[in-house]
Amino acid sequence: MTGSASAKGDGPNAGARETVDEAATARVRVDGHGVVTAWNDGARRLLGHRASEVVGRNVTLLLPDVGATEVPRSLADLPRWSGTVTLLHRDGRRLPVELLAHRSQNDGDGWLLVSAVTRPARGPADDAFVQRGFTHSPCTMALYDTGLRLRRANGDMERAMGLSEEAMRGLRVTEIVVDPESERTEAGMRRVLETGRPQELGAALQLAGHERQSVWTVSLAPVWDTIGRLEGVLLSAHDVTEQHLARQRLVLLNDASVRIGSTLDLARTAQELADVAVPRFADFVTVDLLPAIEGGEDPPQGPPHGPVRLRRVAYQSVLEGCPEAVVRRGIVAAYPAGCTAAECLASGRPIIEHLTPAALAEVERQTPQRAERMRRFGFHSVLAVPMRARGLTLGVATFSRHRQPKLFEQDDLLLGEEITARAAVCIDNARRYTRERSISLALQSSLLPQQLPEQAALDVASRYLPASSRAGVGGDWFDVIPLSGARVALVVGDVVGHGIQASATMGRLRTAVRTLADIDLPPDELLVHLDDLINRLAGAADSTAVTAGDVGATCLYAVYDPVSRHCTVARAGHPVPALVTPDGTVDFLDVPAGPPLGLGGLPFESTELKLDEGSLLVLYTDGLVGVRGHDIDEGIDALRDVLRRPTDNLEVTCDALLRTMLTDGPSDDVALLVARTRALDASHVATWQVPPDPAMVGPARKNASRQLSEWGLDEAAFVTELVVSELVTNAIRYAEPPIELRLIHDRTLICEVSDGSTTAPHLRRARTFDEGGRGLLLVAQLTQGWGTRQTTNGKIIWAEQALPAEPSPA
Structure with missing residues (x-):
C-alpha cells in the first residue's frame, strides 16, 4: 500500500525513534x-x-x-x-x-x-566515540598540557577563534588571543595546575573576525591520568554575550528609572536622560523639545509635519566638551523635512539610520555643518526617538554612535524607546508643574499686597519668596491693615499644602481677615472666626472632592495702637514674633500658641504688651527658620543673631535676614514682615470727659474747635463740630456714662466718642416727616469713614475725615 506514511516511520526523528530499544x-x-x-x-x-x-x-x-x-x-x-x-x-x-x-x-x-538489561562494553570504539563527542560538542573546548600548550581543540573552538586546530596546536592562550583577558585566563590555568581545583572566570574579548566584543564564561578543570597524575587543563567556554547585553539593558533601564526625573525641572530632566544614555548606550545624545512646552503650555495636537523648530535642551558625549554638538543649549534650530529628527516627529515612531555615504550626502545637502561634524567624528549609526507623553509630542531624543563599532539594532530601538518614554513622562510632569507653578505664582502675586498702605503707626518693610521649584508654591501671606483710631493690624499666615489650591485658600483667608479686621474684632476673636471659615472650606472640599488633602493654616494677628503704644497679639499655631527693643535686646514674645486653624472648637488667647517707641516687631512664616536639614531651634538662634545687628533701614534688615537664613534658597515659601513702632504723643491727641447732660454738647463742640485751631486745622472745624455734636448727643441720649471725646491728629483727623454701652448705632434712612434719624447719615456723608468698635467696658464710635491739602509753596 502506497500514498501514506505510518505514524511510526514519519517525521524527521522517525529513524531515531526506531533505533531505540x-x-x-x-x-x-x-x-x-x-x-x-x-x-x-x-x-x-x-x-x-x-x-x-x-x-x-x-x-x-x-x-x-x-x-x-x-x-x-x-x-x-x-x-x-x-x-x-x-x-x-x-x-x-x-x-x-x-x-x-x-x-x-x-x-x-x-x-x-x-x-x-544489557550494558555496552568499553573498548577502542568507545574511545573513538568519546573523541567524536569532544570534537562536535556545542561547547567551546580546548585541552592544554602542563606546559599550557594547546593539544586539542574542538570545532566550536576553531569557529570562535577563526583558526584551525592545527594552527593553534602548541600555542598558549596568550598567543592565540592577545588580550589582557587571555592573561587572566592563563593565570587561572596556572592556579588549576598548582591547586588541582577547577576555576571559573568571566572574559570580555574582542576576537579577530568579530565585529563586536563578546562576553564569555570560562571553566578550567584539571585532567588526571589513571594513576592520579595531573596531565593538563581542560578549558570550556560559553558565549554569553546576548545574556550579558540583556542584563546591561535591564541595568540601564533600572538606572534610568532611578536617575531620570529626580526633580520637576524640565531642563535637568532632559539632561538626566542624556547622562544615563552615555556611554553605555550611545556616544553622543541630544534632547530637543518643541519651544511651546517650555512655558508649561500644551504643544500643538498631533505630530509636526514639514520643517520643525526645536530648542536644544540637553546633550552629552563621551568626548569632553561635547565637540560633536552643532547646536548649543538654549538655541532654537530648524530641522528640514526629511531629516532624521523631523521624519521621526512626523511619523511618531523611532527611526534607525545607518550613515552610509549616500545618507551622509543627503545630510550634507540639507545641513552641511551637521554633515561635517558627522564625518569628522565618524558617526555611523543614529537612533531618533520621539518624546511622547499622554498623547502629546514633546520633542525628540537622538542617540548617535561613533566610538562604539556596533550599529543600532532592533533591540537597541526598543531600549531607546523605553528610556525615552520614561524621560518623556517626567518632562511632561515638569511641564505641567511649571504651568501650575506659574499660575500659582501669578495668583498669589495678585492676592498679596501690591504695596503697603500709608499709616503713621509703623514703619514697615516686607518680603515674600516662593519656594524653590522642587517644593512648589505654597500659601504664605502677609498684610498690613489700617484700623480705626490710627491703629494698625499686622498679619502673617501660612496655608497647608502647595499649588493653586493653597494660593486660592490663602486669598480667601486674606480677604476674610480684612473683612473681620474692618469690624474691629480683637485678635483672639478674629482667629475664632477664621477657624470657622477653614472648617467650612474643609467641609466643602470633602463634599465636592475638589481638594485633595486637608485644609488648614497657621496665622498670627497683631494690633498696635500708637496712642497707647499697646500691642495685642494672638496666634494659631504660628511661630512667635521677635521683638527688638530700642537698646538692641532681642526677645521672642511669649504668646500662647493656640491650635492651627481648622481643628475647630478650641479657644485662642491673646497677649497685650506695651512697646517703647522705635521697637522692632518681626513677623515671619516657618519657611524662614525651618530650613531643610536643620533643627528649627538653630533657625531661631540664627534669626536672633541677625537681629542683634540692628540697622535703621528696614529694607536692609529684611535682606540681611533672607541672605543669612536662606543660603541655599527657600525650601518652603517665606513671608516676612518687619515693623518699627511709632508713637502719637500728647500734641497729636486731645481727650475730654463729657458729663451725661445734653447741655454739655455745646462745650464739647467748642473744645474740639479750639483744638483744631491749635493744630492749624480751622478749615475742618465746620465738619468736625457737626460730627462731635451728633456723636456726643447720641452718647448722652442713648448710651451710658462714662462718656469721652477724643480727637487724633494723624494722617487724617479722627473723632472718637466712647461710652459705657455695648449697643451699636445703626445707619438708617429717615422718612420725610421724621424729626430725627438723620445724624449718622449726615456723618457718613461728610466723612470718609465711620464705624463702631467694642471695648472692654463699652464701645467707641469713630469718624475719620481727610485733612485739607497743604498749600504748595509759591
Whole structure:
C-alpha cells in the first residue's frame, strides 16, 4: 500500500525513534503500598515474568529476602535511591541487579524502578566515540598540557577563534588571543595546575573576525591520568554575550528609572536622560523639545509635519566638551523635512539610520555643518526617538554612535524607546508643574499686597519668596491693615499644602481677615472666626472632592495702637514674633500658641504688651527658620543673631535676614514682615470727659474747635463740630456714662466718642416727616469713614475725615 506514511516511520526523528530499544531497560512502577502497577518488556527479559503475572501483586514476590513492609519503609524519606538488589527470577534464580529508584512526581508514595538489561562494553570504539563527542560538542573546548600548550581543540573552538586546530596546536592562550583577558585566563590555568581545583572566570574579548566584543564564561578543570597524575587543563567556554547585553539593558533601564526625573525641572530632566544614555548606550545624545512646552503650555495636537523648530535642551558625549554638538543649549534650530529628527516627529515612531555615504550626502545637502561634524567624528549609526507623553509630542531624543563599532539594532530601538518614554513622562510632569507653578505664582502675586498702605503707626518693610521649584508654591501671606483710631493690624499666615489650591485658600483667608479686621474684632476673636471659615472650606472640599488633602493654616494677628503704644497679639499655631527693643535686646514674645486653624472648637488667647517707641516687631512664616536639614531651634538662634545687628533701614534688615537664613534658597515659601513702632504723643491727641447732660454738647463742640485751631486745622472745624455734636448727643441720649471725646491728629483727623454701652448705632434712612434719624447719615456723608468698635467696658464710635491739602509753596 502506497500514498501514506505510518505514524511510526514519519517525521524527521522517525529513524531515531526506531533505533531505540525500549526493551533494553527494565521499567517497573510500584505504588505506595508496594503493589506493581506497570511492567514493561525489558522487565520480562530481565526477570522472566510476564506483565499479567506481576501487575497487581506485591513487589515482594521479586524480593526473596525482604518482608512486604520493609521496602516502602526503607525508601520512605528518599527522593531517589540507587544500589544493587538481589531479585528473584521466574525460574528461581537469584539475580544481583543494579537498580535506580525514583519517587513518583504524581504520586508521592509511588516509585519508578529502572535497570539496564544489557550494558555496552568499553573498548577502542568507545574511545573513538568519546573523541567524536569532544570534537562536535556545542561547547567551546580546548585541552592544554602542563606546559599550557594547546593539544586539542574542538570545532566550536576553531569557529570562535577563526583558526584551525592545527594552527593553534602548541600555542598558549596568550598567543592565540592577545588580550589582557587571555592573561587572566592563563593565570587561572596556572592556579588549576598548582591547586588541582577547577576555576571559573568571566572574559570580555574582542576576537579577530568579530565585529563586536563578546562576553564569555570560562571553566578550567584539571585532567588526571589513571594513576592520579595531573596531565593538563581542560578549558570550556560559553558565549554569553546576548545574556550579558540583556542584563546591561535591564541595568540601564533600572538606572534610568532611578536617575531620570529626580526633580520637576524640565531642563535637568532632559539632561538626566542624556547622562544615563552615555556611554553605555550611545556616544553622543541630544534632547530637543518643541519651544511651546517650555512655558508649561500644551504643544500643538498631533505630530509636526514639514520643517520643525526645536530648542536644544540637553546633550552629552563621551568626548569632553561635547565637540560633536552643532547646536548649543538654549538655541532654537530648524530641522528640514526629511531629516532624521523631523521624519521621526512626523511619523511618531523611532527611526534607525545607518550613515552610509549616500545618507551622509543627503545630510550634507540639507545641513552641511551637521554633515561635517558627522564625518569628522565618524558617526555611523543614529537612533531618533520621539518624546511622547499622554498623547502629546514633546520633542525628540537622538542617540548617535561613533566610538562604539556596533550599529543600532532592533533591540537597541526598543531600549531607546523605553528610556525615552520614561524621560518623556517626567518632562511632561515638569511641564505641567511649571504651568501650575506659574499660575500659582501669578495668583498669589495678585492676592498679596501690591504695596503697603500709608499709616503713621509703623514703619514697615516686607518680603515674600516662593519656594524653590522642587517644593512648589505654597500659601504664605502677609498684610498690613489700617484700623480705626490710627491703629494698625499686622498679619502673617501660612496655608497647608502647595499649588493653586493653597494660593486660592490663602486669598480667601486674606480677604476674610480684612473683612473681620474692618469690624474691629480683637485678635483672639478674629482667629475664632477664621477657624470657622477653614472648617467650612474643609467641609466643602470633602463634599465636592475638589481638594485633595486637608485644609488648614497657621496665622498670627497683631494690633498696635500708637496712642497707647499697646500691642495685642494672638496666634494659631504660628511661630512667635521677635521683638527688638530700642537698646538692641532681642526677645521672642511669649504668646500662647493656640491650635492651627481648622481643628475647630478650641479657644485662642491673646497677649497685650506695651512697646517703647522705635521697637522692632518681626513677623515671619516657618519657611524662614525651618530650613531643610536643620533643627528649627538653630533657625531661631540664627534669626536672633541677625537681629542683634540692628540697622535703621528696614529694607536692609529684611535682606540681611533672607541672605543669612536662606543660603541655599527657600525650601518652603517665606513671608516676612518687619515693623518699627511709632508713637502719637500728647500734641497729636486731645481727650475730654463729657458729663451725661445734653447741655454739655455745646462745650464739647467748642473744645474740639479750639483744638483744631491749635493744630492749624480751622478749615475742618465746620465738619468736625457737626460730627462731635451728633456723636456726643447720641452718647448722652442713648448710651451710658462714662462718656469721652477724643480727637487724633494723624494722617487724617479722627473723632472718637466712647461710652459705657455695648449697643451699636445703626445707619438708617429717615422718612420725610421724621424729626430725627438723620445724624449718622449726615456723618457718613461728610466723612470718609465711620464705624463702631467694642471695648472692654463699652464701645467707641469713630469718624475719620481727610485733612485739607497743604498749600504748595509759591
